Amino acid sequence: MYTSKELKYHNIKDIPNCKIHGRTDLTGPAIPLFWNGSGVEVRVTGSELWIDIEVDFDLFEPWICVELNGAFMSRQMLMPGRQSLCLFRCMTSHDEKTVFFKRELQAMHEDDDCHILVHGFKSDGEFLPVRERSCKLEFIGDSITSGEGSYGAKEDLDWLSMYMSSSINYATLTAKAMDAEVRIISQGGFGVFSGWDNDRRHVMPAFYDKICGLAFGEFNASIGAAKPYDFNSWMPDAVVINLGTNDNVAFSNPPFTDPETGKTWKLRLKDREAGLRPLNYSAYNKEDVGQIRAAVISFLKDLRKKNPGSHLVWTYGMMGGELTIPIAAAVSDYIEETGDLNASFLELPDTPENELGAHSHPGAEAHRHAARILTGYLKNVLGKR
Amino acid sequence: MYTSKELKYHNIKDIPNCKIHGRTDLTGPAIPLFWNGSGVEVRVTGSELWIDIEVDFDLFEPWICVELNGAFMSRQMLMPGRQSLCLFRCMTSHDEKTVFFKRELQAMHEDDDCHILVHGFKSDGEFLPVRERSCKLEFIGDSITSGEGSYGAKEDLDWLSMYMSSSINYATLTAKAMDAEVRIISQGGFGVFSGWDNDRRHVMPAFYDKICGLAFGEFNASIGAAKPYDFNSWMPDAVVINLGTNDNVAFSNPPFTDPETGKTWKLRLKDREAGLRPLNYSAYNKEDVGQIRAAVISFLKDLRKKNPGSHLVWTYGMMGGELTIPIAAAVSDYIEETGDLNASFLELPDTPENELGAHSHPGAEAHRHAARILTGYLKNVLGKR
């Protein structure tokens, strides 16, 4: 294999022009990529570029993708170990190239070993400043926002790393259309008040404050996952919350017993509806719906505190709209109570059968549809101000 | 002009197989087409078919369109007078053709003379039963549902009959995709609590009970417009309400003084927001938003009374989403209060600049987009039951 003789190793800490995407801890010797959509982006000259990374996992292997000058180039599974991946070779040396190395996989709360660390680059060129995007967007969500099903065949029903993506999920598509820098905080199965299986510990608000509250285990702690996140370090123009889909599913699922307290949790259907497939939330126990509404209000208050200047928009609907009304009503209650002038609700269209991807989740076309609507909404809202 | 020698005149009252679309009065000698989307549909043999109609208007000329075997064939302005329009000629006689003659223009409350009456047909064939659609949909709306802007260039800013349609508006496109029979009750500028100009008389709930409460004047009265509508005569599977857009606009418009009472109406912005373009309803006077919410709840109760078996879905958003939250919250309140298990809310996407049609209204592509989402929603809801 031919290789440039001018390659030099650059520790990532020595490349001030490297753009770090996603919440992370900058204090260690390497940069952890904790979240779906997090990554490192460089603008370089030179004929060749390698990235030096360190990877581990137990069950859920991380996937990454690489964009070259904004175009999707590769997507692959990573194996454990310290390793160099070649990002490009044999290019015209003096041309400037922008390379974005990006994590496809969400933070994996069920795999304490799962991590990617970026140590540095090998290059025979120079690192130049990366172009700044025109705005900043934060997404908080569940499997939809983790891009689950954006890759994979419709028949594929396993729950696997490889079906998730940041490369073609609606969050990234929206960000590209808005020329926005994006941070994604998402976890499959999680809700705002309850997880899909009635486990109430699996809710995003509980994990919002740390750099990456969903990366558990000693190693992840050692690289800063559990540290408090500095909300002043990156202030999004808008925060898009896409939660409620798993809370909704919990109504149809069996109870969950908290292993620590022995307490049993269950979002309940109304008695008279037992056995019926619910048409919408009117089949749900009123008190339980009220708890979800309260959780929405409470999370909005929390988000406002931590994002004082951001537009907050709660989106919902890509996997069924049963909770549209209570969620919108909760946003209404929040606004009534707080007088917040900068919060809203946006329904996204349900995914029709023929647009489903893997694991019965929205496929690529459904993500494009959602992105089109969300982009229209955000352009309007952010342009207004 | 060649013409079939076998043509015979059939009074419309003598054609039991003629399918009448839209709310109308069947007791007179002719069939009035009061509403946008109303019309007559026949399945005939024969080589030639003419329709015998009577038309008048002062300012707002009615437009009609003709579909042959489900395909759009013609669209034209009508002139005053009794007249025969040829619907087809020189076709293979023994073939069965389905012809739908349809009103494109909404009922015109500002033109007492405006009307279309169908007296009969001339045919050299036989009238056969029209195929029944698989379900029934009712739409209640404003200019969006009147298809305003679905025809016409983006630069055209007049308020004119010709820009309105039933042929390509989202209601008809949804009905086609659902194989549904459709009735449309809509009026440009009208709201649920207030008209666009703060005239609170211009609200659809006030006109829902009559056959066509928006066709005023002596002549329209004489053909049955003002008679009570028999809600048992046609029971829709779903009622789609698309109101709120004009209530929203009223907040930004000057006050209106009721000419009869001298009372002045105005939906108000919050004081502190004076002069600002509102981001969403949070800039609106809370009490006034409350009145809209109350009107939504009240109309839903009324609709439920008159449509006991129908799914009720309030849709909103094609021309701005400022009231999404209060309307959804009102639907929530309605459900809480009544325990209605069969009502819901669906947001439709705002129309981006590049999809605007005439008079700054949603263009053809925006109607297709809304129909796609609404069809997905209705297929899901109506299939569930």
Added chain:
Amino acid sequence: MYTSKELKYHNIKDIPNCKIHGRTDLTGPAIPLFWNGSGVEVRVTGSELWIDIEVDFDLFEPWICVELNGAFMSRQMLMPGRQSLCLFRCMTSHDEKTVFFKRELQAMHEDDDCHILVHGFKSDGEFLPVRERSCKLEFIGDSITSGEGSYGAKEDLDWLSMYMSSSINYATLTAKAMDAEVRIISQGGFGVFSGWDNDRRHVMPAFYDKICGLAFGEFNASIGAAKPYDFNSWMPDAVVINLGTNDNVAFSNPPFTDPETGKTWKLRLKDREAGLRPLNYSAYNKEDVGQIRAAVISFLKDLRKKNPGSHLVWTYGMMGGELTIPIAAAVSDYIEETGDLNASFLELPDTPENELGAHSHPGAEAHRHAARILTGYLKNVLGKR
């Protein structure tokens, strides 16, 4: 009916700003609209506009369409007689409007009575110069170029006026995309060497030199149809020939006996292919294919003589590609023989089953597809020079 009190009648000969589209004879008191796509276009102020026309026909009624400011507004069948059609009413008087009144129906060689004459306009405004397009295109073709099947349902198999159009056929769509003025010379069933039924009189080259050689009968003669066309009066940037589809069909059809000479014509299959559905032209009698090739060459020479500065492009393929190779080879022979530097061949895609419109002809989507390819081609070619 309200009508403007300021309406004045303008004989069309008194409106120098009126733009006449399509080959016609300007010497009479009225303007005949002979061809598909021919029409009159005005840019006017005023609140109201009427067109004064005279119509007749026996079997094949003409259809027209109206564009307002470039947007499709109406499409209707015409009835015999002198009549006024309202083109717009109640518009803002001082706004400038561009109105294009256009013939949808091809010249009808089987109906000597068929004609439309434009006598004048009634307007309460002023006639301003119409914007000139950036280039000129001429199309010579058969039923495809007459837009047959661009309207109508796929099940409709009659041969009727109403399925033809200039409003949405590929010629008009290409012209719109190119900002071109367009003239269409087309006739369903006609070929370059033979008509569809082996009638060799039905070939476009034989009718190219007259203003409208396909409008027969005394009346059409009296309004100038049979006069020689002045090729210097309008010099197209490109001439698009779309012929060969009917020559191809003739191979599979029975012989035709010329009623005048008693001579029988037939494009023959090879003996050994009798009974086989041909895969392509290799199943055809070689000599007969040679006659088609000769006719292509001869027509190109004729076209070059009459259009010395125009790019000549022979297109083919929207209804089957069996003759692609011989036609392209004929264009090759023509270029070899003449050294013409400005002639070419472009294949257009065959219409798949699911894009067929009425009468088994290309439907609206197929016309859009062809226009996309032809536009790309012409932009390239015309931009080169």
Added chain:
Amino acid sequence: MYTSKELKYHNIKDIPNCKIHGRTDLTGPAIPLFWNGSGVEVRVTGSELWIDIEVDFDLFEPWICVELNGAFMSRQMLMPGRQSLCLFRCMTSHDEKTVFFKRELQAMHEDDDCHILVHGFKSDGEFLPVRERSCKLEFIGDSITSGEGSYGAKEDLDWLSMYMSSSINYATLTAKAMDAEVRIISQGGFGVFSGWDNDRRHVMPAFYDKICGLAFGEFNASIGAAKPYDFNSWMPDAVVINLGTNDNVAFSNPPFTDPETGKTWKLRLKDREAGLRPLNYSAYNKEDVGQIRAAVISFLKDLRKKNPGSHLVWTYGMMGGELTIPIAAAVSDYIEETGDLNASFLELPDTPENELGAHSHPGAEAHRHAARILTGYLKNVLGKR
């Protein structure tokens, strides 16, 4: 990393159910993947699957992609060495999965070291028979058929491995739409009579007979590249030739001197056209065009000999149509001369500026467009028989 304890190694020679795609030599201990689109496909149960490969190259690194159950899953650059790549992990063991491991990169005649060998699989499941496709297609082409530009940004102008693909080029898209097994024989820069730079050694006919005539060097010879290909081993229903684009480019490029003979080659413009950008082939030296025509005829004869039952279709046009006419005329001459009933020509649309991908080649959308047309053509032709 968790790994299945049941994994067993299977030498590829011991898996009779493994489907080998692409021309290759089956006699060695491992399976070489010589061509773009070649690969191995298995249908397996088990929770985990690894592929054991051996890779080398000097300048041009090979890329591969993986499809799982027909869906694109990964795409990556390979590094030199023997290595195991994980194709899936942690899937439901008893489910059947179809995995297709495929070479993205064309055979690389400028890199003798470039190769991929498949040695075997590790699996904890069983290998089942792969579903047979319904037909077989062979493509012979240049950079277009090597998918150059189907990945990469429009601004990227280098000549690189990574911009090429079999995953989204028109050949694969056509094969998927036809449910066809596909073999691709293509090389960037190559023509039918001359390479892009006037090097006449770079023509596909010269390399058609060997298993992989474009893989040079000792090592490739040792794995069978230079062996004669057995045309009876795999008989395509259609052979699609897409050559001529580089012959066309050679007219505008400088002469090339054969390093072995010292002879200089040049496809010449006509004298009088010197300095003009040619509109089409009429600007080319007639004798030189004749040589291209002769080469087309000669290659068709050769193809027919080796593929006696296949439909032969010469396609052309995705990167400019200057040679459309001479190529179609050559196909015509071939048919005249041979009486071949089963050969044809199909023009593909030129790529407009806005659909270009990397290296000024057709981008993904242009490949989709070409595939749509070619699929329609082939369905028609193959369905006929």
